[in-house]
Amino acid sequence: MNRQERTPIVEALRQYRKKRIVSFDVPGHKQGKSTKVLIDVLGEKCVQIDYNSSKPLDNATHPIGVIKEAQELMAEAFKAKESFFMVGGTTSAVQAMIFTACKYGEKIILPRNVHKSAINALVLCGAVPIYVNPGVNKELGISLGMSIENIKKVVEKNPDAKAIFVNNPTYYGICSDLKKIVELAHKNNMLVLADEAHGTHFYFGDNLPISAMEAGADMSCVSLHKTGGSLTQSSALLINNNVNGNHVRQIINLTMTTSPSYILMSSLDIARSELAINGKEIFKTVINMANYARKEINKIGDYYAFGEEIINNDDIYSFDNTKLCIHTRKIGLAGIEVYDKLRDEYNIQIEFGDIGNILAIISVGDRNLELERLIAALAELKRKYKKDYTHLFDHEYINPIVKYSPQKAFYSNKYSVKLDDSIGKTSAEFVMAYPPGIPIIAPGEEITQEIITYIKYAKEKGCVMQGTEDIELNNIQVMEE
Structure with a gap:
C-alpha cells in the first residue's frame, strides 16, 4: 500500500465513531443530538465527526498520535521537513511564519502587494517592513513580482534584515525568481518565507512554477482549500531544514485555537492523499481547461485572458497557467463590474474583480460545462454592455510613502x-x-x-x-x- 493512501485522522474518527462512546465533553451539540436543524443543514456524517481532542484522536496543539502521523504524511507529500495543520486559514500560517522569523523592531523585506495577513502580523509583533515595490504592468493595471536587482539593492541597504517574504504566486498567477531569491537571502543569513496561498498545485502538477520547498525556501504556507480540495479555512504550514519545528509549534500555539476542528483537519488529510496520488493528472486537466478557456475568451475580442506570453524573466519570472485572469477594460467595464454582472445576471460567482481584471479560479472541482457557461456569459456581456473605455482607470498599484511601522x-x-x-x-x-x-x-x-x-x-x-x-x-x- 502506498503510504500516501493513508488518512490517519479519518481512520481514527471512524474507529472512534464505531465505539459509540458516550460524550460528556464538548462540543455541546453532542454529534447533532441537540437539534435536527444542524443535521438537516450540515449532514449527519459531517456533524457526527465534530469531536473534541482526546487521547485516541490526538491534540493538534501537541500532536503525538494520529495528527502527528497525518502531518508527517503532509510533509512527505510536499517534500518538506515538517508540516503543521492550520485551521485558521493561511492567514494564521502567514502570521506564524513572520512571528517565527522576526522579533520586535527587526526588519523583514517584502513586496508591498502582500496580503493583509502579512501586514497584520507586523502590527502584532512589531517587526519593521522594508518594502520592495513590485513591477507594474500598465497595460493590465496589475502589480507583478519582485525583480532580483531591486531585491539586491534592498538587501545591500538592510543587511540586518531577518527574512525576505515572497508571493508565490501573486493573486494574478505571477511568480518572482524564487530560486535566486533563496540564494541571495541565504548568502546574507536571511530566511525566505513564501506565501503560497494560491500555489498548492505547484507541488503536484507538471509545467508549473517552482514550489517554495523545491526552491529551498525556509517556510511556506499553502491554502489547500483554495486549489487542493480541502474545506474552507484549512491550510498547511511547511518548514525546511533551517527552521526549528518545535519552536514553530510554540509560535503557532500562541494564536491557534485549542479546539481545532476535526472536520477541517480530516479534509486536509483527504485532500493531501488525493493530491499525492492523483495530483499530476488532476492539474494536467486543470491546465488544459484554463488554456482552453484563455483561447476561447481571447477569440471573443476586447477581453484579454493573459498567460505565459507576459513572462519577461524579471518581475514576471514565471506564470501559473491554472490562473484564468481576464483583463476587461477594453469592453468599457471595470473588472468589479463584470464580476457583479456575472453573479447577478448569470449566476456565475468568480473569485474577484478589481478595477481592470477578473479572476476565475479553476481547480480540482471544475468541469467543462461550467467553463463553457463562463465563456458564453462573457461573450454576451460584451455584446450587451460594450462601450468606450478611455475614462477607466488603467492601473492598480500605488507606491506607498512609509512614515512609521x-x-x-x-x-x-x-x-x-x-x-x-x-x-x-x-x-x-x-x-x-x-x-x-x-x-x-x-x-x-x-x-x-x-x-x-x-x-x-x-x-x-x-x-x-x-x-x-x-x-x-x-x-x-x-x-x-
Whole structure:
C-alpha cells in the first residue's frame, strides 16, 4: 500500500465513531443530538465527526498520535521537513511564519502587494517592513513580482534584515525568481518565507512554477482549500531544514485555537492523499481547461485572458497557467463590474474583480460545462454592455510613502477625519478591497490625493472596501503627529 493512501485522522474518527462512546465533553451539540436543524443543514456524517481532542484522536496543539502521523504524511507529500495543520486559514500560517522569523523592531523585506495577513502580523509583533515595490504592468493595471536587482539593492541597504517574504504566486498567477531569491537571502543569513496561498498545485502538477520547498525556501504556507480540495479555512504550514519545528509549534500555539476542528483537519488529510496520488493528472486537466478557456475568451475580442506570453524573466519570472485572469477594460467595464454582472445576471460567482481584471479560479472541482457557461456569459456581456473605455482607470498599484511601522501607527493616538481632509496625514488603519485583500494603504503610510482618488473610484465601481473603523469609509483614522 502506498503510504500516501493513508488518512490517519479519518481512520481514527471512524474507529472512534464505531465505539459509540458516550460524550460528556464538548462540543455541546453532542454529534447533532441537540437539534435536527444542524443535521438537516450540515449532514449527519459531517456533524457526527465534530469531536473534541482526546487521547485516541490526538491534540493538534501537541500532536503525538494520529495528527502527528497525518502531518508527517503532509510533509512527505510536499517534500518538506515538517508540516503543521492550520485551521485558521493561511492567514494564521502567514502570521506564524513572520512571528517565527522576526522579533520586535527587526526588519523583514517584502513586496508591498502582500496580503493583509502579512501586514497584520507586523502590527502584532512589531517587526519593521522594508518594502520592495513590485513591477507594474500598465497595460493590465496589475502589480507583478519582485525583480532580483531591486531585491539586491534592498538587501545591500538592510543587511540586518531577518527574512525576505515572497508571493508565490501573486493573486494574478505571477511568480518572482524564487530560486535566486533563496540564494541571495541565504548568502546574507536571511530566511525566505513564501506565501503560497494560491500555489498548492505547484507541488503536484507538471509545467508549473517552482514550489517554495523545491526552491529551498525556509517556510511556506499553502491554502489547500483554495486549489487542493480541502474545506474552507484549512491550510498547511511547511518548514525546511533551517527552521526549528518545535519552536514553530510554540509560535503557532500562541494564536491557534485549542479546539481545532476535526472536520477541517480530516479534509486536509483527504485532500493531501488525493493530491499525492492523483495530483499530476488532476492539474494536467486543470491546465488544459484554463488554456482552453484563455483561447476561447481571447477569440471573443476586447477581453484579454493573459498567460505565459507576459513572462519577461524579471518581475514576471514565471506564470501559473491554472490562473484564468481576464483583463476587461477594453469592453468599457471595470473588472468589479463584470464580476457583479456575472453573479447577478448569470449566476456565475468568480473569485474577484478589481478595477481592470477578473479572476476565475479553476481547480480540482471544475468541469467543462461550467467553463463553457463562463465563456458564453462573457461573450454576451460584451455584446450587451460594450462601450468606450478611455475614462477607466488603467492601473492598480500605488507606491506607498512609509512614515512609521504598522504597529506604531495602529496603536498610536489617532483621530477620525473626512477622507477628503486626510491628504498629507498618516493613516492609522488599513484600506483594502477584499478580495484580494491587498491594502491600498496600510497603517503608517501617508495618504495622498492619488490614493483618495483611487479609493473613491473603486467604491464607485462597486469594490467592497474594508479595514476602516467607519464601515462606509467616509472617514479615516489618522495618527496624531
